[in-house]
Amino acid sequence: MTAARCGSMLHMNALSRGMVAFAAVHVQSRAPHTWQRLDRAAVASAYRARTIVVRRTAHLSVPGSDGNTPDAEERPHSPSSLSLSSPTSLLSSSSSTVEVEAGKADEGVRVDKFLASKLPDRSRNYFIKLIESGAVTRKDVANGANRPLKKNEKVHSGDVLLCSLVTLPSEGVLVPENIPLDIVYEDEYLLAINKPAGMVVHPAPGNWTGTLVNALAFHYKEVLALLDDSLEETVLSEARPGIVHRLDKDTTGIMLVARDGVSLARLQAAFANRLTRKSYLAITYGNPLPEGCSQRLIDEPIGRSTRDHRRMVVAGSEAGNSKASRWARSIVRLIGSSADNKLHLVQVGIETGRTHQIRVHLQHVKTPIVGDDFYSVRGLPNRFPHITRPMLHAFSIAVPHPMTSETLIARAAIPDDMVKVIEAHIFPDFGKEPMKYFKDEFKSGLWVQSPALKSK
Numbered sequence: 001m002t003a004a005r006c007g008s009m010l011h012m013n014a015l016s017r018g019m020v021a022f023a024a025v026h027v028q029s030r031a032p033h034t035w036q037r038l039d040r041a042a043v044a045s046a047y048r049a050r051t052i053v054v055r056r057t058a059h060l061s062v063p064g065s066d067g068n069t070p071d072a073e074e075r076p077h078s079p080s081s082l083s084l085s086s087p088t089s090l091l092s093s094s095s096s097t098v099e100v101e102a103g104k105a106d107e108g109v110r111v112d113k114f115l116a117s118k119l120p121d122r123s124r125n126y127f128i129k130l131i132e133s134g135a136v137t138r139k140d141v142a143n144g145a146n147r148p149l150k151k152n153e154k155v156h157s158g159d160v161l162l163c164s165l166v167t168l169p170s171e172g173v174l175v176p177e178n179i180p181l182d183i184v185y186e187d188e189y190l191l192a193i194n195k196p197a198g199m200v201v202h203p204a205p206g207n208w209t210g211t212l213v214n215a216l217a218f219h220y221k222e223v224l225a226l227l228d229d230s231l232e233e234t235v236l237s238e239a240r241p242g243i244v245h246r247l248d249k250d251t252t253g254i255m256l257v258a259r260d261g262v263s264l265a266r267l268q269a270a271f272a273n274r275l276t277r278k279s280y281l282a283i284t285y286g287n288p289l290p291e292g293c294s295q296r297l298i299d300e301p302i303g304r305s306t307r308d309h310r311r312m313v314v315a316g317s318e319a320g321n322s323k324a325s326r327w328a329r330s331i332v333r334l335i336g337s338s339a340d341n342k343l344h345l346v347q348v349g350i351e352t353g354r355t356h357q358i359r360v361h362l363q364h365v366k367t368p369i370v371g372d373d374f375y376s377v378r379g380l381p382n383r384f385p386h387i388t389r390p391m392l393h394a395f396s397i398a399v400p401h402p403m404t405s406e407t408l409i410a411r412a413a414i415p416d417d418m419v420k421v422i423e424a425h426i427f428p429d430f431g432k433e434p435m436k437y438f439k440d441e442f443k444s445g446l447w448v449q450s451p452a453l454k455s456k
Helices: 014-022 040-047 111-118 124-132 212-219 221-226 261-272 357-364 416-425
Strands: 090-093 097-101 136-138 160-164 183-186 190-195 252-258 277-285 295-299 302-305 312-314 322-326 329-337 343-350 392-400 407-411 446-449
Touching: 097 111, 111 124, 111 160, 124 136, 124 160, 183 407, 183 446, 190 407, 212 221, 212 252, 221 252, 221 261, 252 261, 252 407, 261 392, 277 357, 277 416, 302 357, 312 357, 329 357, 343 357, 343 416
Parallel strands: 252 392, 407 446
Antiparallel strands: 090 097, 097 160, 136 160, 183 190, 190 252, 277 343, 277 392, 295 329, 302 312, 302 322, 329 343, 392 407
C-alpha cells in the first residue's frame, strides 16, 4: 500500500518530541496530583445571587496586517494583550475611545469588518452594535465635526475612525450559574471536564449564559482570579478564565481548565507548541480509509470560505475557495464498521487544531459525520433525521502536567446518543465494554477516565 493512498503512517508523537520543554520544572513542598474537592456548598453560598462585572482597559494593540491570526480552536486563550506589529496604527487611546487609521489595503472595506480586523480582541457583532448605537465616527479635521457611520459604509485610505469601546449592557456581567459539571479529574492545578452537547464554552453573542465559564464561576471560584485585574472595561465575550482550548457547541468530550495562573500559562504553552495529543471519535457515512489501509493521514490546508464566513473549507476544494488557509493534519483510524459497510466508527487524532478541522477533513474525503448537516455531502441521504448534532466526541487528551511534567492522559465517557448508534449498527456490546475496542497508546503516565469507560 502506497503512502499516496493511505497517507503517511506518521504516529502522533508531538508530545514525546516536546516533553523536554517541561522537564526542567522543579516542584517543592507541593504534592502532585492531589485530589482536591471544593466545598460546593460554600462556593454556592458565596456566589448565589451575585454577578461579577468583567472590566478591562482600552489598552489595545493591532496584530499583523496579513490577518494570519490563530484559529479559535487552536489559539491559547490568554488575558494579556496582543503585540503591536501593524503599519495601521492606533493613533491614541483613552479609557474608552481609540482612533484607528485606514491604510491603502483597507480601501473599500465595510466599517464593521474593518474594525473587527484591526481590533481582533472584539467581535464583529460587537462593532455592529457600536456602530448602530452611534459610537463609531469618522474624524473630520477640516469641518471640526465627526460624523457617525453606518455599518454598511466603506472606509477609505487615510480615514481616521473614532471608536468608543463601551461595555454593552447585555455583555457587561458574568453570572455564576449552578450548572452541573461532569468532572473526570481534578487536582489543585487543573480540571478535566466531559463537556455535554449543547454547551457553549464561553459567553458569546446569542449565548451569554449557560456556558462552561458560567458554570466554572459558580463551582470553582478560583478561576475568576485568572481574569486580569489590571485590565478594565471588557465585553463579556472576552471573559474566558482558565479556558485553555475549546470545543464546538455540539461536540462532546474532554476539556482541560487551568485553576491558577502558572498552570494556565504552561498549558497554553503546551498547546501552542503542539505538545498535546488529542483523539476524537466520530461515526461517519462511508469509510474514510482506502481499502487495505490501517490508517490514513489527511494533510489538507483549511481556511475560511469566501462564500460563507461561517464555513471552513479545504483550500482549493470544490466546497469553495478559502482565504488565509493554514496547514491542517488529521490521522484517521478505523475502529469498526456496520454489516452493510455504510456506517463506520473512526478514531481521529489531530496534529493541528483548526476550526472545524475534523468535520471539514471528513467531508473533504466524502465521508461526512453522521448528524453534521453543516458539513454534509450533496446527494447523500440522511439515514438518521432524528439526530440533531454531529456524532463527534473528544475522547481523550494527553498533556504534560503543568507542575510535574508527567504525562496526564484523560478520557471522557462516550455520550449516550453515540453509544446507541454504535450498538445498533456496529458493536452490540459497545456500551458494556467500550475500551476493548481501543488500544492504549501510552506505556506510562497518569491515567484518568470517566467511570463509564470501565468494563461493566
